Amino acid sequence: xxxxxxxxxGGGPAGLMAALAAAEMGARVTIMDRNSRLGGQLVKQTHMFxxxxxxxxxxxxxxxxxxxxxxxxKNPRIETMLDSTVIGYYPDDGVLGVEVEEKTFVKxxxxxxxxxxxxxxxxxxxxxxxxxxxxxxxxVQTLMNEHGVVPGENVxxxxxxxxxxxxxxxxxxxxxxxxxxxxAAPSIGGYxxxxxxxxxxxxxxMTSYTVKAAYPNELTxxxxxxxxxxVDDKWQPIPGTEKVLKVDVICISxxxxxxxEILWQAGCRMKYVPQLGGHVALRDENMETTVPGVxxxxxxxxxxxxxxxxxxGRLAGLNAAKSLGYDNGKYDEKxxxxxEQLQNLRSGPVGEKIRQGLAQLAL
Amino acid sequence: MLKTSGIPTxxxxxxxxxxxxxxxxxxxxxxxxxxxxxxxxxxxxxxxxAIQKFEDINDLPEVNFDNCNGCGLCISKCPGLAIxxxxxxxxxxxxxxxxxxxxxxxxxxxxxxxxxxxxxKIVGRGKVLKVRNGKYEDRTPVITVAVPxxxxxxxxxxxLGGDVR
Numbered sequence: 001x002x003x004x005x006x007x008x009x010g011g012g013p014a015g016l017m018a019a020l021a022a023a024e025m026g027a028r029v030t031i032m033d034r035n036s037r038l039g040g041q042l043v044k045q046t047h048m049f050x051x052x053x054x055x056x057x058x059x060x061x062x063x064x065x066x067x068x069x070x071x072x073x074k075n076p077r078i079e080t081m082l083d084s085t086v087i088g089y090y091p092d093d094g095v096l097g098v099e100v101e102e103k104t105f106v107k108x109x110x111x112x113x114x115x116x117x118x119x120x121x122x123x124x125x126x127x128x129x130x131x132x133x134x135x136x137x138x139x140v141q142t143l144m145n146e147h148g149v150v151p152g153e154n155v156x157x158x159x160x161x162x163x164x165x166x167x168x169x170x171x172x173x174x175x176x177x178x179x180x181x182x183x184a185a186p187s188i189g190g191y192x193x194x195x196x197x198x199x200x201x202x203x204x205x206m207t208s209y210t211v212k213a214a215y216p217n218e219l220t221x222x223x224x225x226x227x228x229x230x231v232d233d234k235w236q237p238i239p240g241t242e243k244v245l246k247v248d249v250i251c252i253s254x255x256x257x258x259x260x261e262i263l264w265q266a267g268c269r270m271k272y273v274p275q276l277g278g279h280v281a282l283r284d285e286n287m288e289t290t291v292p293g294v295x296x297x298x299x300x301x302x303x304x305x306x307x308x309x310x311x312x313g314r315l316a317g318l319n320a321a322k323s324l325g326y327d328n329g330k331y332d333e334k335x336x337x338x339x340e341q342l343q344n345l346r347s348g349p350v351g352e353k354i355r356q357g358l359a360q361l362a363l
Numbered sequence: 364m365l366k367t368s369g370i371p372t373x374x375x376x377x378x379x380x381x382x383x384x385x386x387x388x389x390x391x392x393x394x395x396x397x398x399x400x401x402x403x404x405x406x407x408x409x410x411x412x413a414i415q416k417f418e419d420i421n422d423l424p425e426v427n428f429d430n431c432n433g434c435g436l437c438i439s440k441c442p443g444l445a446i447x448x449x450x451x452x453x454x455x456x457x458x459x460x461x462x463x464x465x466x467x468x469x470x471x472x473x474x475x476x477x478x479x480x481x482x483x484k485i486v487g488r489g490k491v492l493k494v495r496n497g498k499y500e501d502r503t504p505v506i507t508v509a510v511p512x513x514x515x516x517x518x519x520x521x522x523l524g525g526d527v528r
Contacts, residue, residue, distance in 0.1 A: 047442065048441075048442035048503070049442060050402040050442045050443075052407075053407055057404040058404040172466075173465060173467075187367055188366055191400055192365050192397055193441075193443025193444065194369075194443065195368075196443075197369075197443070199370050199482055199483065200482065200519050201483050202482065202483025204368075205367070205368050207367045307401075344401060344419075344421075346401075348400065348401055348419070348420075349398075349421070350398070350401070351401070351421075
């Protein structure tokens with residue numbers, strides 16, 4: 001059986017930062033990702049990040065991903081396993097089961113585990129929501145930003161959170177027409193600056209609207225029309241408010257849900273916290289869950305921005321290393337700094353939902 | 364309404380428009396940032412002490428307009444693409460508006476383009492004066508376009524093509 005000091009599951013912003021922070025303290029780290037490259041969702045983020053210089057403000061997600069991946073790959077204390085899906089955690093003996101390149105099964109026994117698996121997209125129930133042409137926003141970003149393929153010609157974006165707004169902007173950059181952005185909520189959930197960016201391209205944003213149904217082209221079977229309708233303040237659709245949009249793409253961007261399977265398997269105490277996207281693990285301020293030695297960071301710890309995911313990763317990495325006795329002399333300073341950064345990022349009005357969610361999690 | 368359409372109202376804008384006195388003196392920044400989000404690179408980008416240091420990173424940017432020389436170095440550093448530089452002294456009848464523009468193809472200097480307002484509506488035609496697309500701009504090119512003076516606070520985007528006069 002393979003052994004390592006700290007296993008980091010997931011090579012996105014949180015996992016990369018966790019691996020780097022733990023290695024910086026002196027620990028030996030194995031970082032695993034099911035994709036064939038590191039970076040997680042950063043590889044799709046063509047927009048500049050918010051925050052301060054410390055959180056790579058004004059740097060595009062794609063560039064942050066490149067910088068962090070390169071640092072991880074050249075760090076002698078970090079081993080990187082790509083095309084490696086962690087499919088099980090056996091709490092009795094603390095062993096991870098990893099499927100490598102879809103053909104080998106490897107068992108790894110780490111001393112500490114940092115779970116940074118991210119989140120998956122939520123979907124929306126409506127008639128014919130499985131037609132060709134109906135995508136999650138992540139798929140649209142993968143197609144366009146990773147493979148250079150446009151998903152279609154005319155898009156209905158469902159969801160005016162940051163992802164819906166950003167992907168709409170990226171679609172317009174790629175020459176794809178976004179006919180409208182709708183959201184069932186009465187106001188825009190994403191940052192207003194992102195909304196203003198798409199508004200001045202002439203894309204209408206319609207709040208209090210949802211999808212009623214989608215209809216296929218009779219010959220091709222692919223999406224041809226979407227019917228949307230208004231909802232009232234109790235989220236109930238209002239008959240008679242239907243509008244028909246001729247679109248060949250519906251892009252669904254209605255939120256993310258933590259990918260917490262490994263935490264369930266590990267036996268972590270979980271709690272359903274709607275403000276954080278779903279079931280999340282209770283943890284202390286060091287990001288350690290109720291199972292000693294199992295840490296969380298990033299969207300799996302509560303769906304938030306990539307900037308805070310990176311700092312949570314750093315915090316989890318520092319603490320996991322410290323618990324093994326590693327400290328390069330800067331642990332206290334680095335930990336304090338990370339906690340201050342998180343506090344700053346979450347202290348404003350847009351952090352209120354996150355603060356409410358986190359308040360339910362503390363141990 | 365910003366929170367339902369992404370389009371700021373005249374009332375929203377009123378507090379961000381540089382004072383008229385200052386506008387008469389030459390190019391000056393206008394930061395169309397209306398929501399307290401954790402973000403401060405505009406302060407970091409400003410080399411003239413015009414954009415004030417943030418007490419709290421969630422604060423809205425504060426501008427000391429007298430210190431701003433309209434250099435526009437903040438435009439491409441704003442992650443929200445919310446910064447514009449307005450020069451109402453450009454010519455007798457025209458103002459020059461500098462805006463971030465992340466679309467291809469880029470306009471050529473001298474090219475006539477459609478002028479768009481904050482809702483993407485075409486409000487006129489104008490000539491591109493300058494295209495800044497260097498290493499500093501880092502894929503957020505800054506376009507300066509001449510607009511009819513009365514549209515200096517209206518034009519916030521451009522569109523290539525359109526009817527050539």
